[in-house]
Amino acid sequence: MIRDLARSVREYKKVSIITPILISMEVVIECIIPFITAALVNEIKAGCGLNTIIKYGVLLILMAFFSLLFGGIAGSTSATAASGFAKNLRKDMFYSIQNYSFENIDKFLTSSLITRMTTDVTNVQNAYMMLIRVAVRAPLMLIFAFVMAFVMGGRMAWILLVVVPILAIGLGIVIYKTFPLFRKVFTKYDALNKSIQENIKGMRVVKSFVREDYEQQKFEAAAEDVCADFTKAERILALNGPLMQFCIYLVMIFVLSFGSYTIITSRGLDFDIGQFSALLTYNFMILSSLMMLSMVFVMITLAGESAKRIVEVLNEKSTLSNPENPVYTVKDGSIDFENVSFKYSEKAEKMALSNINLHIKSGETIGIIGGTGSAKSSLIQLIPRLYDATEGVVKVGGVDVRNYDIETLRNQVAVVLQKNILFSGTIKENLRWGNKDATDEELIEACKLACADEFISQFPKGYDTYIEQGGANLSGGQKQRLCIARALLKKPKILILDDSTSAVDTKTDAKIRKAFREYIPDTTKIIIAQRTASxxxxxxxxxxxxxxxxxxGTHKQLLAENAIYQEIYYSQNKAGDQDEN
Structure with missing residues (x-):
């Protein structure tokens, strides 16, 4: 897991290495300062002159300056390293998701992917900053301060060996109790984001059915669930402070009492006021180092769970990949299904498609009709290799689709799916998803074929009209026609319309089909529809x-011989029903 994450450090390796070096230098200086201060106190006690005080003062000022300098630079480099690492991590995750097949995407909830790219990456970013800064500073400070405490305090420093286990056991219990809570909370984050995503996406439906109260309750339940776990974890973590204070005051009471008694009674000639002040400082350093270490462990635990979720995304291999020697040319738009069966996942008990044998000539217009759940969309999704057949072979242009370069195949198979997705931007920008180099004349031609030019020309800004997110400022039929025009700009050998004219009136639907027959006769056209008229x-x-x-068969053949087609046709055509009677 660490190796997988480390790949995202890349150009930030240098600052990631520099930071611990600077922190080490800062710690060394900080640990020497109390030693110098103790020497100054002893010199003053012995009645030294002003020159000696100035000499020590200048030395202490210089050391404080360099400590501040190293610490400040380390803060800057650690921030650069952590932020850069997070940037690369998000980029790597996003690129990885772009290569997913539909089967891969089906494994993750959209809300979960969003949480992983935001909250989880932020947790790992914070942990990385702590690792290269605090996780270096705390152990070094602990070791150096321990050594200096025994050098300066002698037997009195043994109090630390009593206090440190108390603090360590307490912090261990705190960390042990918080680990499971942090592990649980991420799945609840996914549920929270899912609630938000569904609400915003379906806001029109929510308002149409006046279900705002229900959605608020659903969100509140998810938010309360996250809050409850975090509150429980934070309450346990809050014990760090009192435990730390208890240990600090325990050490202070002992050192101040025993040290003062020793100095006043002159029982310890080898222990003076300078050493006494230095010992107190080192005690604070040791205890604060332990406190920092406890926070590092908690943060690493929190980030560890996030890291697992991130690595899952990074290591997820697409179920679809190019062969070793892919075919880069699609000869024509012929399609062959040979004994094809398909299911959406290995765990699925039932096949979505069973024993499909179908042969389509290049340039043919094929209609597909059937009831809801009859697997019409499943059939066509195998052609551009959005999924791979579980059994059998799907061929395009006489070649198994698994032998093609995926990009080449999909450029020649344009699919207008049931869900019409348009992106924020102008109409031109959306259309050029089909062909980024398309000229304005080509855009207009494609829109005329899709009967979209007639409503685009009525907009004040025409093709420069801005489309809101999800095409909110367009009707369903307008969105469908723009999506068809976008697909036509690819100039594909196969055009698939998956119920893509359902929101278009029958007259416009007929005009679109007529345009297809006249202007793209060599393109294989597959039209999935609910209406027999289409x-x-x-x-x-x-x-x-x-x-x-x-x-x-043809319309006439099926109307005469196929019971399912007859039922669909007569249910949609009252005149036909009357004729039959």
Whole structure:
């Protein structure tokens, strides 16, 4: 796991190495200062002159300055290293997600991926800063201060060997109790983000059904769940402070009482006021170092769980990959399904598609129709290799789709999915997702084919009209037509419309299909539809039922022979129903 995370340090290795070096120098100086101060106190007690005081004073000022300098630079370098590491980590995670197949994405909730790229990365970033700064400073300070305490305090420093175990045991209990709570809280973060995401995405539905109160209660329950675990953890962590204070005051009482008694009674000729003040300082250093170490352990524990979740994203391998010697040319738009069966995951008990055998010639127009859940979308998702067939072979242009370079294949298979997604930006910017180098004339031509130009030209800014997030300022039919135009700009050999004209009126639907026949005759067109009117003029129509092909034929053939097609047709056409009667 550490090796996986370390790859994201990259260009920030230098500052990551410099920081511990600077911290070490700062600690050494800080540990020498009490020693010099003790010598100055003893000199003053012995009646030294002003020159001696000035000499020691200048030395202490210089040491304090360099300690401050090293600490300040270390703070800057650690911030640069940690922030840069987090930036690279988010970038690596995002790039990794871009390479996921749909099957990979199905494994993670969207809300979980967002949490991992935000909260989890922030936790790891904070832990990394502590590792290269505090995790270096605290142990060094502890060791040096221990040595100097015994040098300066002699037998009196043994009090530390009594106090340190008390503090260590207390902090150990605190850390042990907080570990499980921090592990639990991240899954609850995912649930919280899921609640927010669903609410914002479905805000129109929420308001239409007046379900604001319900959504507020759902969010409040998720937020309370996160709050409860964090509150419990923070209450336990809060014991660090009182425990620390108890140990500090215990040491102070002992050192002040026993040390003062020793100095006043002159029983310890080898122990003077300078040593006494230095010992107190070293005691504070040791105890504060232990406190810092406890916080490092807690932060590392919190970040450890986050790191596991991040590495899961980084190490997730796409279920789809290029072959060793991929094919870079798609000859034509012919499609062949040979004994194809498919299920969405290895754990799935039932096949979504079973024993599909289908042959489509290049340039054909194919309609696909069937009831909800009949696996119409599952069928077409195998063509651009959004998923791989579980059994059998899917071919495009006579070549197994698994032998193609994925980018080449998908550039020749344009899919307009059921969910029409448009991004924030102008209409032109959205259209150029189909072809980033498309000219304005090509954009207009594609929009005319998709019957989108007629409403775009009515906007005051035309093709420069800004589209709000998710296409909120467009109707469902307008969004569908823009998505079709975007797909046409790819100039694909295969065009798949997955129920992509459901929000378009029948007249416009017919105009779009007519444009396809006249202007892109060589492109294979697959139209999934709920309405028989959308596929009536197709060369062939495929009737799907429960993941199998129930029938194939023209509109007339199916209307005469296929019971499922007849039922769909007559339920949508009252005139046809009356004729039958």
């Amino acid at each position: 596929v009536e003029d197709a060369d062939r129509i495929i009737v799907m039922d429960k993941g199998t092909i129930n029938g194939i």
